Amino acid sequence: MALRLYNTLSARVEEFQPLENNEVRMYACGPTVYDYGHIGNFRTFVAVDILRRFLLQSGYKLRHVMNITDVDDKIIRNSAREGLSVKEYTAKYEKAFLEDAAALNIETPLLARATDHIDEMARFVHELEKKDFAYRAEDGSYYFRIAKFPGYGKLSKKDFSGMEDGARVDVDEYEKDNARDFALWKAPKPGEAFWETSIGRGRPGWHIECSVMSMRELGETFDLHAGGEDLIFPHHENEIAQSEAQTGKPFVRFWFHARFLLVEGQKMSKSLGNFFTLRDLVLKGHRPSAIRFLLTSVPYRNQLNFTFDGLHQAASNLEKLRNFRLRLTSEKFSSGSNDAIAQLARETGERIKSALEDDLNTAQAHAAIFEMVRKANAAFDVAQIRQEDVPLLLAAVDKFDEIFAVMKEDDLPKMQAVLEWAKATGREKDISPALLEAVNSGRLSDSAIEAKIAAMEAARKARKFDVSDRIRAELTAAGIIVENTKEGVRWRRK
RNA sequence: GGCGCGGUACCCAAGUGGUAAGGGAGAGGUCUGCAAAACCUUUAUACGUCGGUUCGAUUCCGACCCGCGCCUCCA
Incomplete structure (x- = not known):
C-alpha cells in the first residue's frame, strides 16, 4: 500500500506519489512572527511534522520549505508601537517560535523569510502586471485581477463566476476594480515601514511571499x-491564482490542511480565557511531550478538543509507553526467542504503517502501539519475553517514536528554559508549583539518586523499613520514583 | 444565506453493510514489607432523533435536532 492523503483541491483522499522520482517537494505555511505561538498554531505544525516524518520514514527524499512571515500589518503596527524596527521586533518572536517548535520536537524545515525576498516579490508583481493579471492603484498598491483567472475558487469551492470585471461591489473599495481583487503589494501609509523596490515603495501583500518563495525553492x-484550514481561503486560493497566472502551470498537486482545535469545547479566543500559548501550558507544569502526544491523538482532519483533562490523559498514556521501554531496557531476560512476540512486534509495525498510510490516522497508530504494549507486558509478567525478542519490541517502539517523537525523556531542560524565560520577562507570577516541582526533579544528579537508592536498598535488606521508607519519601518529594522489581531496583524521574 | 465537518460508553477517541479499536477514569482482583509498575475482570443489546433502502445499518440515502469551521490577513 502507498500513502493516501486527503487533497483539499480534489476534495478526496488520493494516493500520493511525488512528481519526480523519489523526492517530495513540500511547502508549509509557517508562522507570522508577531507574538508567541499558541496551541492551535502548534496543532498544525505538529500535523505537518507527522507528515514530514512519515514521508522520510517511508523512504522519500524530502525538500521541505517553511516560510517565516516577518512582515505584515500587525508586525508593522506592533513594532512601531514598541519603537522597534520590523527586524528587531520579528527576530524576538521568530526565535521564540523556533524554541517552541523544538520543545515539541518539531523538525526544522528549510526556512524562508519574507523580508529576504522583497525584490523578487516586486519583480513577480511586475510580471503579473505585464500579463494584465495585476494592476496598479492610484496610491501605488497593486491588486490581482481575479476576473482574469477563471480557476479562482477551485480550492475553496467558491463560485465567483457571477462577478464581472469592473463590478464594484463595495464603494469603500474604490481603489480596486473588483472588491474581491486582493492586494499583491501595499503602498505605505504615512509613517509606515516600507521597502524601496522596482515597483515603488511599499510592502508585499500577504500571499505573494508564499508564491515567490515556494516556487523559488521547489519549482513551478x-x-x-x-497549512491550517483557515488558509484555504483566501490565502491558498490567492496563491494558486498568482502562481498559475504567472506560470500557466499547475502550482501544487496536493493541498494538505489541518483542522482547527477547540479548547475546552470552544473556539480558542482571548475573550473566552481559553487562549493558551505553548509557554502558558509549560508554565502550568505541562510537559511538551504530553502536549505533543495529545496533539497527535486525533487525526489531523478531525476537530481536536484540547482539554486539561485530555492533557493529563496524554501524560498518563505517555508514562505507560515510557515505562514499557524502561522495562525492556532495564530487565534481564532468559535466552532464546518467542515466536508469538516476534510476530506481535512485526504486526504492530505493519499496523502503524498502514494506519499512517491511511491519511495519517494517528489515532489508530496509537491504538496499535498500546495493544502491543499491553500484550507484551502480559508476556513479561509470565516471563515469556526472551532476549531475542527485546530488540524486536524496541524496534517497534522506536519506529513509532520516529513519527510521534514523544518517548525521549527530554522535557526537563525545555521546561527549565521556559522557567528561565518567565523569570527574565517578569512573568514570575505565572510560574506554577507544578512547573517548579517538575524542574526540581531534574536537580538531583543520577549519581546522587543512585547513592540514595543504594542506601535505601541496604536498609531494606536489613529490614529497617522505617529508614528505607524515609529515603523513598525523600526521593518521591524530589520527583524520583523508585520501583522495586524482581530484577532489582529501577528508578525514573516523574 | 453559500460551502464543509462532526454528534460512538463516565471522559478522550478509532472504525466497519453483518453485529462496537485503543487510552484515561472508576470498581474488584493478582503481585507486593511499603510504594510503584504491570496484568486480569468489569463499565455501549448499542453508535444524536425519526424515517427509508437492505436478508441485515452505527456504517448507505432523506429529513430533523445539536455542536463546529470557512465565507473579513485567526493555524
Whole structure:
C-alpha cells in the first residue's frame, strides 16, 4: 500500500506519489512572527511534522520549505508601537517560535523569510502586471485581477463566476476594480515601514511571499502544500491564482490542511480565557511531550478538543509507553526467542504503517502501539519475553517514536528554559508549583539518586523499613520514583 | 444565506453493510514489607432523533435536532 492523503483541491483522499522520482517537494505555511505561538498554531505544525516524518520514514527524499512571515500589518503596527524596527521586533518572536517548535520536537524545515525576498516579490508583481493579471492603484498598491483567472475558487469551492470585471461591489473599495481583487503589494501609509523596490515603495501583500518563495525553492509545480484550514481561503486560493497566472502551470498537486482545535469545547479566543500559548501550558507544569502526544491523538482532519483533562490523559498514556521501554531496557531476560512476540512486534509495525498510510490516522497508530504494549507486558509478567525478542519490541517502539517523537525523556531542560524565560520577562507570577516541582526533579544528579537508592536498598535488606521508607519519601518529594522489581531496583524521574 | 465537518460508553477517541479499536477514569482482583509498575475482570443489546433502502445499518440515502469551521490577513 502507498500513502493516501486527503487533497483539499480534489476534495478526496488520493494516493500520493511525488512528481519526480523519489523526492517530495513540500511547502508549509509557517508562522507570522508577531507574538508567541499558541496551541492551535502548534496543532498544525505538529500535523505537518507527522507528515514530514512519515514521508522520510517511508523512504522519500524530502525538500521541505517553511516560510517565516516577518512582515505584515500587525508586525508593522506592533513594532512601531514598541519603537522597534520590523527586524528587531520579528527576530524576538521568530526565535521564540523556533524554541517552541523544538520543545515539541518539531523538525526544522528549510526556512524562508519574507523580508529576504522583497525584490523578487516586486519583480513577480511586475510580471503579473505585464500579463494584465495585476494592476496598479492610484496610491501605488497593486491588486490581482481575479476576473482574469477563471480557476479562482477551485480550492475553496467558491463560485465567483457571477462577478464581472469592473463590478464594484463595495464603494469603500474604490481603489480596486473588483472588491474581491486582493492586494499583491501595499503602498505605505504615512509613517509606515516600507521597502524601496522596482515597483515603488511599499510592502508585499500577504500571499505573494508564499508564491515567490515556494516556487523559488521547489519549482513551478511541486507536490505538497500544507497549512491550517483557515488558509484555504483566501490565502491558498490567492496563491494558486498568482502562481498559475504567472506560470500557466499547475502550482501544487496536493493541498494538505489541518483542522482547527477547540479548547475546552470552544473556539480558542482571548475573550473566552481559553487562549493558551505553548509557554502558558509549560508554565502550568505541562510537559511538551504530553502536549505533543495529545496533539497527535486525533487525526489531523478531525476537530481536536484540547482539554486539561485530555492533557493529563496524554501524560498518563505517555508514562505507560515510557515505562514499557524502561522495562525492556532495564530487565534481564532468559535466552532464546518467542515466536508469538516476534510476530506481535512485526504486526504492530505493519499496523502503524498502514494506519499512517491511511491519511495519517494517528489515532489508530496509537491504538496499535498500546495493544502491543499491553500484550507484551502480559508476556513479561509470565516471563515469556526472551532476549531475542527485546530488540524486536524496541524496534517497534522506536519506529513509532520516529513519527510521534514523544518517548525521549527530554522535557526537563525545555521546561527549565521556559522557567528561565518567565523569570527574565517578569512573568514570575505565572510560574506554577507544578512547573517548579517538575524542574526540581531534574536537580538531583543520577549519581546522587543512585547513592540514595543504594542506601535505601541496604536498609531494606536489613529490614529497617522505617529508614528505607524515609529515603523513598525523600526521593518521591524530589520527583524520583523508585520501583522495586524482581530484577532489582529501577528508578525514573516523574 | 453559500460551502464543509462532526454528534460512538463516565471522559478522550478509532472504525466497519453483518453485529462496537485503543487510552484515561472508576470498581474488584493478582503481585507486593511499603510504594510503584504491570496484568486480569468489569463499565455501549448499542453508535444524536425519526424515517427509508437492505436478508441485515452505527456504517448507505432523506429529513430533523445539536455542536463546529470557512465565507473579513485567526493555524
